[in-house]
Amino acid sequence: MTKEALFQTLKEKFEKIVKEQGLLEKSVKVSCRALSPQEAIGDTERKDFPILSGRDIMIQAEFEGGIGQAFTNTPAVFGGSIKEVLELDILNNDYDRGIFIAVLNAVMRRFQMCEMSIHCKDNGPEDCAVKAADYLWETYGNIKIAQIGYQPAILERISQRFDQVRVLDLDPENVGDVRYGVEVLDGIKDYESTVLKWADLVLCTGSTLGNGSIVNFLDIGKEVLFYGTTAAGAAALMGWKRLCFAD
Template identity: 45%
Template sequence: GLGQAFTDQYGDFEGTLAEVLEMPSRNNYRRALFVASLNAVLRYLGKTDGTVHCKDEEPTLCAARLRDHLKSHYKGAKVAQVGFQPRIIEALSPIFDLRVTDLDADNIGTRRFNTLIEGPEAANEIIKWADLLLVTGTAVVNETIDQFLGKKPVIFYGTTIAGAACLMGWERFCACSK
């Protein structure tokens, strides 16, 4: 099967599943290898799909579908978006009270589609403020996921979380992934 996982630590790897399982998960690169492998295996077994990222115009289409889903299920909700995904910000900001937090220093402090991108130090405040958490699946790789679970309703987005969401029963939205 095919599986992807996004990370801030890139690299090449060629090896067996056994080698991936034996590898200590001490950094984002190694955790991403594990998560991508999990996604590929679960896809191969027919347990999950949508493990390959969309491209071209599909992120815009996905964001519009997400907006429509949230309008029908979370109308009037205050939404905390965790992770910078510009098409989602563009689709949600005109309709929802939206706050966005990100780990990338290049994004923090900027305004996108009239929405301030806040840093990780604002995460707890944003979680308290929100009615709904819209969280990047990359949180499973960068070890920030625990701070979002069990506090408010959570919808994960993206391909990275496909396998973990399947195994854990977490809600995931990724309308255009392959």
């Protein structure tokens, strides 16, 4: 699936939902803003989460009590109607795409069409990582796992449990370093050799939806699990499998 096809499909599916809920005919409002690291992830003992360094920014949308979040590198503030959200250029404009994803998550959460749209905080990421490693071991056994996106808690836990783990990231400050006994590989240069040729299972950050690279992990002929909150709504709409133990 191309980026064009993916984002067009998401917009069409979202528009269908808001029409069914009668939201286009109402002057309903949504708001969206960037969160501070404290708001997004709370107080954590581990200090190497990318959000704590400012390299990742979380934005949050609210709609009638529904909260949706999305990681982005282009944070934006938005206040407007659902109709205005549907008019955003989510294919070519990174700001618009981040807003759309967060609002999609918030609206779908409001109508109980998706779950786990709010990032875990404080000790939550550590608990999630333990549960993720346990789930993967119990479900798949000692397989070869390619983790997409440097999420330190998950990487540490799965590298302790599984014999063969690789991690890919796009941040040049991470690539080439050894983290928890695993070298961080280049998300572009090492994609084919690791994801397509080596891995039995791909554990992919939903943040790839924000930059559109998620299409590189769709329909690749092997199991892919998306983790995190960014892809909560999209995963529900598209039938993607998620691995998330947040709220």
